[in-house]
Amino acid sequence: MSDFKRVMFEDWSLWIPMVSFGIFFMVFILISVRAVLINKTETDRLASLPLEESSPETLNPRQS
Amino acid sequence: MTTSITYDDKSVRRFMIASIAWGIIGMLAGVFIATQLSFWQMNGKFLETLTGGWIKGDGISFLTFGRLRPLHTNAVIFAFVGNMMFAGIYYSTQRLCKARMASDLLSNIHFYAWQLIIVAAAITLPAGLTRGKEYAELIWPINICVVLVWVVFAVNFFWTLAKRNEPSLYVALWFYIATIITVAMLYIVNHLSLPTSFTHSYPIFGGLQDGLVQWWYGHNAVAFFLTTPILGIMYYFLPKAANRPVYSYRLSIVHFWSLVFIYIWAGPHHLLNTALPHWLQYLGMLFSLMLWAPSWGGMLNGLLTLRGAWDKLRTDPVIKFLAAGVTFYGMATFEGPLMAITKVNALSHYTDWTVGHVHSGALGWNGMMAAGMFYWLAPRLWKTQLWSKPLANMHFWIATIGILIYIAALWCAGIMQGLMLSEIMPSGTTLRYEFLDTLKEIQVFFIARAFGGFLYLCGFVMLAVNIWKTARSGVAVEETVEVTLLEKKQKDGMGFCAAILNDPIAHVILAMGFVLLWFFLPPHANIAALLVAVLLGFKAVSAFRASNGAWTNWHERILENYLPFTVLVFAAVAIGGSVQIIPTIIVNRGKNIEGRLQELYTPLELAGRDIYVSEGCYNCHSQMIRTLVPEVMRYGRPGVADDWSHLGESIYDHPYQWGSKRTGPDLAHEGGPIAKKPDGTLYSSMRVGKRGNDWHFYHFLDPRDKSPGSNMPSYWFLFEKETDVKALPGKIKAQVALGVPYPVMTDADITDRVETQAQDIAKSLVEAGAYFPKKPQLQGDSLRNHLVKSQGVALIAYVQKLGAYKNVKKAQPAEPSSLNPDSHR
Numbered sequence A: 001m002s003d004f005k006r007v008m009f010e011d012w013s014l015w016i017p018m019v020s021f022g023i024f025f026m027v028f029i030l031i032s033v034r035a036v037l038i039n040k041t042e043t044d045r046l047a048s049l050p051l052e053e054s055s056p057e058t059l060n061p062r063q064s
Numbered sequence B: 001m002t003t004s005i006t007y008d009d010k011s012v013r014r015f016m017i018a019s020i021a022w023g024i025i026g027m028l029a030g031v032f033i034a035t036q037l038s039f040w041q042m043n044g045k046f047l048e049t050l051t052g053g054w055i056k057g058d059g060i061s062f063l064t065f066g067r068l069r070p071l072h073t074n075a076v077i078f079a080f081v082g083n084m085m086f087a088g089i090y091y092s093t094q095r096l097c098k099a100r101m102a103s104d105l106l107s108n109i110h111f112y113a114w115q116l117i118i119v120a121a122a123i124t125l126p127a128g129l130t131r132g133k134e135y136a137e138l139i140w141p142i143n144i145c146v147v148l149v150w151v152v153f154a155v156n157f158f159w160t161l162a163k164r165n166e167p168s169l170y171v172a173l174w175f176y177i178a179t180i181i182t183v184a185m186l187y188i189v190n191h192l193s194l195p196t197s198f199t200h201s202y203p204i205f206g207g208l209q210d211g212l213v214q215w216w217y218g219h220n221a222v223a224f225f226l227t228t229p230i231l232g233i234m235y236y237f238l239p240k241a242a243n244r245p246v247y248s249y250r251l252s253i254v255h256f257w258s259l260v261f262i263y264i265w266a267g268p269h270h271l272l273n274t275a276l277p278h279w280l281q282y283l284g285m286l287f288s289l290m291l292w293a294p295s296w297g298g299m300l301n302g303l304l305t306l307r308g309a310w311d312k313l314r315t316d317p318v319i320k321f322l323a324a325g326v327t328f329y330g331m332a333t334f335e336g337p338l339m340a341i342t343k344v345n346a347l348s349h350y351t352d353w354t355v356g357h358v359h360s361g362a363l364g365w366n367g368m369m370a371a372g373m374f375y376w377l378a379p380r381l382w383k384t385q386l387w388s389k390p391l392a393n394m395h396f397w398i399a400t401i402g403i404l405i406y407i408a409a410l411w412c413a414g415i416m417q418g419l420m421l422s423e424i425m426p427s428g429t430t431l432r433y434e435f436l437d438t439l440k441e442i443q444v445f446f447i448a449r450a451f452g453g454f455l456y457l458c459g460f461v462m463l464a465v466n467i468w469k470t471a472r473s474g475v476a477v478e479e480t481v482e483v484t485l486l487e488k489k490q491k492d493g494m495g496f497c498a499a500i501l502n503d504p505i506a507h508v509i510l511a512m513g514f515v516l517l518w519f520f521l522p523p524h525a526n527i528a529a530l531l532v533a534v535l536l537g538f539k540a541v542s543a544f545r546a547s548n549g550a551w552t553n554w555h556e557r558i559l560e561n562y563l564p565f566t567v568l569v570f571a572a573v574a575i576g577g578s579v580q581i582i583p584t585i586i587v588n589r590g591k592n593i594e595g596r597l598q599e600l601y602t603p604l605e606l607a608g609r610d611i612y613v614s615e616g617c618y619n620c621h622s623q624m625i626r627t628l629v630p631e632v633m634r635y636g637r638p639g640v641a642d643d644w645s646h647l648g649e650s651i652y653d654h655p656y657q658w659g660s661k662r663t664g665p666d667l668a669h670e671g672g673p674i675a676k677k678p679d680g681t682l683y684s685s686m687r688v689g690k691r692g693n694d695w696h697f698y699h700f701l702d703p704r705d706k707s708p709g710s711n712m713p714s715y716w717f718l719f720e721k722e723t724d725v726k727a728l729p730g731k732i733k734a735q736v737a738l739g740v741p742y743p744v745m746t747d748a749d750i751t752d753r754v755e756t757q758a759q760d761i762a763k764s765l766v767e768a769g770a771y772f773p774k775k776p777q778l779q780g781d782s783l784r785n786h787l788v789k790s791q792g793v794a795l796i797a798y799v800q801k802l803g804a805y806k807n808v809k810k811a812q813p814a815e816p817s818s819l820n821p822d823s824h825r
Helices: A002-009 A014-038 A040-047 B009-038 B045-050 B066-096 B104-124 B140-162 B171-190 B205-224 B227-244 B249-263 B266-272 B277-305 B317-339 B342-348 B352-381 B390-420 B436-443 B443-473 B496-500 B502-522 B527-546 B550-559 B562-586 B603-615 B630-633 B693-701 B725-739 B747-767 B780-788 B791-801
Strands: B002-006 B194-197 B200-203 B480-484 B595-598 B674-676 B682-687 B805-808
Touching: A002 B171, A002 B502, A014 B171, A014 B249, A014 B277, A014 B502, A014 B562, B009 B104, B009 B227, B009 B352, B009 B603, B045 B674, B066 B140, B066 B171, B066 B205, B066 B352, B066 B725, B104 B140, B104 B200, B104 B805, B140 B194, B140 B249, B140 B595, B171 B205, B171 B227, B171 B249, B171 B780, B194 B725, B200 B725, B205 B266, B205 B562, B227 B249, B227 B277, B227 B317, B249 B277, B266 B277, B266 B682, B277 B562, B317 B390, B317 B595, B342 B352, B342 B390, B352 B390, B390 B436, B390 B443, B436 B443, B443 B496, B496 B747, B502 B527, B603 B725, B603 B747, B603 B780, B682 B747, B682 B791, B693 B747, B693 B791, B725 B747, B747 B791, B780 B791
Parallel strands: none
Antiparallel strands: B002 B480, B194 B200, B595 B805, B674 B682
16 A cells, blocks of 8 residues: 555655545545435436426426 | 416527527638638638629738637637527526526626627627637627626526525526536636736736646536536426436436536646646546546436437437437547547647537537527427428438538548658658648548538528528417415525535545545554544444434435535536646746746737737647657757757746647747847847748748648738837736736837847848738838838747747756656656
8 A cells, every 4th residue: 555655646746636536536426325315206306397387389298 | 375477588589599690600600711721712812803803812811710710619609509508598497496587687688798799709809809818819808798797697597596486406407507607717717817908918827827727718618618508408408308307317416516526627638748747637638538427427318318209309300409419419528538548639639630529519519409409499489380390300411411521521631630740751760741741631621521511501591591480480478387486495595504514514524634634644644544534434324324314315405505506516616627727826937947948028029929819820820849759850949859848938928829729830949049140140139940031921921832732821911010019018017017027128128129120030031032012112121111010020020939948957956846747758
């Protein structure tokens, strides 16, 4: 592990991409966990938001 | 309690019509400048034939490629896609919020002011009034108007959100929020400048910094002006058109946050293989590759929304356009990360492959989505049927064929020219082709490209006719609906503190902090930090168990609270820019530079540089020699080792002029040392580089004279117009204020120095037997007196200066080792 760190961080600047990636990765995991855990009825309700109040032309205004 | 609400559909109609009209104008400009690359006569000479000799000239200043390309790009980005996006946002936001736009007055101001800005752009750009940065060309008074209108739009939008009658914010609205705040941030930072007159200013950043800020902006203009709003439109209109909910709402959550978070970091991929610090290049490439995932997630989410509705693809033009748009989005976002791989970029960058890439996004994604949305909207906005389905289908096919021809032609042109330019003779010491050879070789593809673009334009004219006829066959209506009014407490009940300082966020921030410490702390302490981070992880899990799902509520509640949501998005996009730009701004100062440091421009050279910027030479010429062997062989100076463009060489350039496309050769090292007089002494400031002054003189008059087959416009008019010497003291003062270390000069000093250098150049031209065909009566002294004052001589002075540097050594070893590109290669 410390070898890895020496190779990667000997140059001060190279840690920036690593840290950036780390930050992104955490955000990504958090959001993914969130997305997986969200409950089905809720997503269905949210997903059908645009289909409410359809214009008269739409054949089937409500979908759920 | 219910009430009836009438949506503001008038604004939607207006923006839509404006988008179509500007779209046709912008695309027409595109087809026009495409022909200029094949036929130099299109830069003005053709008018001579058209008017039977009434208008004369090999080139007409406001019709030259360098001035019209910015018109084309600005028109399609800000006028065509801008108005289209406003139409889509105004339509869908009202429906998703179940509320009319908050203020009709603001909507009106937004519409009319935006059109006025476009008109102002259409006048100033051909007139040569420009800031000289791609897609950020408009001059500062217009910039201020743009910011004000954007604020009007933002207030109107967020106010509507505040008045909404639906507690949850649908994913389309998230994309709109991200668009509004990120574009504001990017636009303001990249347009910071110091005015020297009402029409001219210098950007406050210079050289490398300006380049970084520019591509942070440029890349994210693609991301947040051309992509996120259209994704929002996709998430609204595709389900509408297919009449089924989006394929996976979960995927849309991941799509949104990853896209917003990753995109902002990818800017440096426009500067790969240059002397840019290695970590920045690495970052740009890494995040560009990561973009593959969310982009394709979004594309699949869009396409799969059509599950079970694929039959409509045969019959419904709206679905056809939307599906094709999303498919092209997938194609363009596949190609983009590919081109961000350093090795691929070595070939693709500066060639027309890039131009093809951006058009698969612009024509394929933006154009097709616009068409799909307009065909869907028109019958609803005018309460009628689409005038002609067959015509819409015809539009679809002609547009698709047009795009394919366009992209394929530029793939061939770009890859072929890239390969030819880097081909080295078996001896290993010389290049196989002259630049001009490669240009001639790709001419056939340029013509095919112009044809592909023309087909696409024809398709768009069909759309205009179809929509116009549709509108004529119906009546403009405003939709009215019954909605249940929402109590104030059912939405937006969450404060800033509640959003940030709660369990999940606090744990994550703490854990991140300790992971960072693990990176930095010395041995042992770092292990401790890592342990704490892991413990925090466990703590988070147990807190999650204990909270009984309260954690999962957080994101839901954020979605019902637009202010904290907006702040979070802003944080996500602000991190990227700060990490990339702030260290560079701190490190890359003139006083820190070791090695090559740019020689300051003399006043005349500075005037010449402003002419270079104003004529838009950067639209064809780069000034950045990358650290690649064939490139250094082609553009480096003989006898100078490691002659790529070092960062210090352009550090005082406001704006930077590295460019992004090489229709002509790189000019970074076109100049040379101070010239010798016949008696062996040195001139005071006149320089001669790769070419003599007279070569440049004849070349500017008529490039074909020196380089048969060149497509460079003829710039004879620069020898008719006078250099604005009076403006120079003010300009130099502005440069000093920006940190360019000019010595103290009085106005008289400046005029004297201009006069001396211009006289030397003019004299050298006359002595070389110069002849000015437009004014054959001028000869000898009269010709010299004419040339001395001309812009052309100032431009020659500038071109002969390009690449001049002095070597500086610092007493201590330079600390920012990252500035040395060799250390990591």
